[in-house]
Amino acid sequence: MEKKITYIEEVKSNKKIHNWYPGRRECTSERILLNPYIGCEVECFFCYALGYPGNFQKFRKEKKIYIYKNFVENLKEQIDKLNIVFCGYLSPVTEPFQEVEKIYCLSERTIKLFVEKNIPIEFITKSVIPESIIELIKMQKHSFGQVSILTPNEDIRKVLMKKGATTSELFENIRNLAKNGIFAVCRIDPIIPFITDNKKELEIVIKRAIDNGAKHIVASIMDIPVLIKSDIMNYIKKKFGNEIWQKIETLYIERIGNYLHANINYRREIFTFLREVCDKLNITFALCMEYEIKNGKVIGLNKEFMTSFNCEGIDIPVYFRKNDKFYPFTCKGNCLNCKKGNCGIPELAQGKKNENFDGWNYYDYLRWNKIIEKEKLL
Numbered sequence: 001m002e003k004k005i006t007y008i009e010e011v012k013s014n015k016k017i018h019n020w021y022p023g024r025r026e027c028t029s030e031r032i033l034l035n036p037y038i039g040c041e042v043e044c045f046f047c048y049a050l051g052y053p054g055n056f057q058k059f060r061k062e063k064k065i066y067i068y069k070n071f072v073e074n075l076k077e078q079i080d081k082l083n084i085v086f087c088g089y090l091s092p093v094t095e096p097f098q099e100v101e102k103i104y105c106l107s108e109r110t111i112k113l114f115v116e117k118n119i120p121i122e123f124i125t126k127s128v129i130p131e132s133i134i135e136l137i138k139m140q141k142h143s144f145g146q147v148s149i150l151t152p153n154e155d156i157r158k159v160l161m162k163k164g165a166t167t168s169e170l171f172e173n174i175r176n177l178a179k180n181g182i183f184a185v186c187r188i189d190p191i192i193p194f195i196t197d198n199k200k201e202l203e204i205v206i207k208r209a210i211d212n213g214a215k216h217i218v219a220s221i222m223d224i225p226v227l228i229k230s231d232i233m234n235y236i237k238k239k240f241g242n243e244i245w246q247k248i249e250t251l252y253i254e255r256i257g258n259y260l261h262a263n264i265n266y267r268r269e270i271f272t273f274l275r276e277v278c279d280k281l282n283i284t285f286a287l288c289m290e291y292e293i294k295n296g297k298v299i300g301l302n303k304e305f306m307t308s309f310n311c312e313g314i315d316i317p318v319y320f321r322k323n324d325k326f327y328p329f330t331c332k333g334n335c336l337n338c339k340k341g342n343c344g345i346p347e348l349a350q351g352k353k354n355e356n357f358d359g360w361n362y363y364d365y366l367r368w369n370k371i372i373e374k375e376k377l378l
């Protein structure tokens with residue numbers, strides 16, 4: 001019998017804030033990564049987080065969701081010491097509005113903290129966005145929402161994940177964001193070969209997203225973490241049959257790090273199609289974490305396919321403190337491609353780093369405090 005999900009309250013967390021981890025980064029803007037929960041009740045069969053170590057494996061094997069009960073207090077304590085901040089991102093590895101949120105409200109309280117301090121925050125969701133979140137997000141001018149819609153076909157969506165909002169609710173999410181003046185992104189992320197890659201259906205997702213007010217499209221093709229390949233492939237065989245299983249086995253021939261990727265020609269064809277549809281429909285487009293190996297080097301594909309300035313379609317500057325709140329600097333927040341670093345912190349531009357670099361964290365922020373105080377940028 002399948003195990004039931006249980007909640008484990010990790011009463012104390014002293015996790016320090018962290019931006020993107022180094023390595024194959026394509027995200028143009030810096031983000032403060034926010035993960036109040038480890039484990040996700042949406043349970044997408046392809047979820048990459050199931051391949052991560054530590055408590056992620058406990059979730060995978062024992063169905064335990066870890067809750068950082070003092071997440072917001074710990075975060076606030078750190079933010080109160082900073083004079084410079086980037087947009088928060090809720091959450092790279094779990095669904096922020098999953099069931100557990102109804103009990104602990106950590107996502108909502110995190111958003112409230114950011115909005116009260118006038119710090120931008122974004123979320124990615126496959127659930128219904130609560131009204132209270134819309135009311136908060138619309139108060140902060142650079143905050144926005146991303147809704148993942150993998151297929152227009154509700155029968156297929158239900159096989160891809162155990163929970164999450166219905167297809168109509170997902171499009172309604174976009175409508176709700178847009179009608180409240182909030183920048184809305186539709187993520188077709190990931191596209192699953194031979195299951196959700198039908199071109200007519202992909203075009204329907206884009207059209208419906210635009211009709212509901214989306215301003216930007218992000219796409220990727222499913223990667224398979226090597227650690228959980230057998231789980232993923234067994235699920236595909238069981239739910240979609242031998243033929244599709246075999247086609248996927250044959251397609252995933254490219255290994256980059258710990259992930260298997262679909263053949264580059266297949267991926268290029270889909271991305272070219274999507275970009276053309278987006279161009280035709282006058283909406284910007286970008287990829288998420290898509291790479292190819294060229295002459296032995298791993299190269300990001302976004303340079304070739306992205307039609308927006310920043311990969312999430314919205315330009316969010318770094319923010320500086322003034323008294324109790326934060327205010328935007330005059331830049332477009334495209335650190336990865338920024339030439340000068342006019343913010344006063346040149347090491348942020350183009351993600352400059354030394355070889356021991358593990359991604360910007362709380363202690364880098366404290367260091368930057370001193371730089372911007374000295375440069376009198378506050």
Ligand code: SF4
Pocket residue numbers: 040041042043044046047048049093094095126161
């Ligand atoms: S919603 Fe995201 S984090 Fe949750 S199971 Fe699906 S892919 Fe994983």
Ligand code: SF4
Pocket residue numbers: 317318331332333334335336338339340341342343344345346348349350
């Ligand atoms: S000025 Fe450049 S490096 Fe500095 S925050 Fe803005 S985009 Fe990033």
